[in-house]
Amino acid sequence: MxxxxxxxxxxxxxxxxxxxxxxxxxxxYAARVACGCRYFGNRPLASCYHDFEPGMEQIRLKEDPAxxxxxxxxxxxxxxxxRFDPVLGCQPExxxxxxxxxx
Numbered sequence: 001m002x003x004x005x006x007x008x009x010x011x012x013x014x015x016x017x018x019x020x021x022x023x024x025x026x027x028x029y030a031a032r033v034a035c036g037c038r039y040f041g042n043r044p045l046a047s048c049y050h051d052f053e054p055g056m057e058q059i060r061l062k063e064d065p066a067x068x069x070x071x072x073x074x075x076x077x078x079x080x081x082x083r084f085d086p087v088l089g090c091q092p093e094x095x096x097x098x099x100x101x102x103x
Contacts, residue, residue: 023074023077024078024080026072027059027072027078027079027080028080028082028092030072030080031061031070031071031080031081031082031090031092032092033051033052034061034070035082035084035090036089036090038070038084039068039090040089040090045062048070058074059073059074060072067083068084069081069082069084070084080092080093081093
């Protein structure tokens with residue numbers, strides 16, 4: 001029984017790990033879209049979910065009004081933040097994930 005449980009956990013972990021790059025891309029996109037919705041469109045953050053593409057239902061949003069940022073995340077798996085700049089617009093913060101080299 002313990003072997004089956006361990007195999008299921010390992011399989012689940014490998015599956016989530018294989019999805020992580022796509023989820024990072026998705027939450028990065030969601031953060032920029034929601035940032036624009038919130039700070040350019042001046043809309044409530046809850047209404048920004050309507051701007052998402054189909055398949056993005058699992059992404060959640062949170063806002064830091066003092067820092068003028070919106071963070072999109074899938075709990076325990078992926079998160080990205082976009083910061084509003086009045087001149088440059090909504091800029092994603094640098095990705096600091098594993099396997100990315102910055103020159």
